[in-house]
Amino acid sequence: MSIAKQIETLEQLVAVDEQIKQLTDGISGHRGELDQVAEEVSILEGQISADQNSIAEMDKTRGELVQELRQLGDQIGRSRDRLQRARNSRETNAAEREVKELGELRRDRDHEIKKLGDLTEQARDNLAQAETRKSELEARLAGSIEGTTKTITDLEEQLTSLREQRQAAKSKLPSLLMRRYERLLERRGSAVAKTHDGTCLGCNVQLPPMLYTQMLQQTRFEECPMCHRIIYYTPKPQPGEDAVEPGAEEAGDEAASPEATS
Numbered sequence: 001m002s003i004a005k006q007i008e009t010l011e012q013l014v015a016v017d018e019q020i021k022q023l024t025d026g027i028s029g030h031r032g033e034l035d036q037v038a039e040e041v042s043i044l045e046g047q048i049s050a051d052q053n054s055i056a057e058m059d060k061t062r063g064e065l066v067q068e069l070r071q072l073g074d075q076i077g078r079s080r081d082r083l084q085r086a087r088n089s090r091e092t093n094a095a096e097r098e099v100k101e102l103g104e105l106r107r108d109r110d111h112e113i114k115k116l117g118d119l120t121e122q123a124r125d126n127l128a129q130a131e132t133r134k135s136e137l138e139a140r141l142a143g144s145i146e147g148t149t150k151t152i153t154d155l156e157e158q159l160t161s162l163r164e165q166r167q168a169a170k171s172k173l174p175s176l177l178m179r180r181y182e183r184l185l186e187r188r189g190s191a192v193a194k195t196h197d198g199t200c201l202g203c204n205v206q207l208p209p210m211l212y213t214q215m216l217q218q219t220r221f222e223e224c225p226m227c228h229r230i231i232y233y234t235p236k237p238q239p240g241e242d243a244v245e246p247g248a249e250e251a252g253d254e255a256a257s258p259e260a261t262s
């Protein structure tokens with residue numbers, strides 16, 4: 001394959017890889033939106049289950065306290081009976097003290113039960129809020145999942161076809177060149193640059209004149225000594241032609257390099 005033909009194929013590969021990058025970014029963007037909602041749902045689920053546990057625990061404690069309160073009531077009744085049946089002041093004093101102490105205990109338990117009741121109510125409110133929010137999010141997720149999944153599937157289909165085009169282009173090019181290409185693509189995000197006038201359009205640095213003179217003959221691909229991209233010469237496109245600069249960091253702005261003008 002002539003170098004001119006290889007350049008053509010390489011340019012196709014670069015264009016395909018740019019589309020692949022855009023598609024891949026698009027897909028992860030869509031996935032990210034779904035993941036964010038799903039993550040919030042899972043946080044809410046954790047909160048709901050914690051609320052349910054603490055409500056169950058508080059209900060149990062409250063039940064025990066109510067039980068204790070009932071027993072205290074019985075005990076107070078018995079102490080009052082003893083007070084009525086007291087035969088001397090010693091028995092009267094003892095029964096009175098018992099009634100008083102048990103009464104204090106009952107007030108304490110009563111207070112705890114009320115406090116627990118307030119806390120339980122608050123936890124139930126929280127739980128209800130979390131459940132409402134969760135169903136809202138789930139409804140939203142169910143609504144958008146279908147659309148977004150469809151979009152992702154479409155994008156993935158396009159991606160598959162682009163990957164096939166990529167393989168086809170790669171198989172036409174020398175494998176050594178392709179290994180360099182893949183390495184550069186991974187490391188720099190773009191692997192190929194060209195030059196129209198001796199300036200690397202990948203990094204905007206002036207190429208050594210000897211190298212540039214060799215490149216004018218288009219006999220092989222070179223390496224930019226600055227950015228190490230695969231570089232080749234093509235004539236500057238005439239106005240009206242599509243000027244797509246593969247891997248250009250500042251799209252075709254050759255005047256940006258001071259060496260280029262001096």
Ligand SMILES: [Zn+2]
Binds near residue numbers: 205224225226227229
């Ligand atoms: Zn360069």
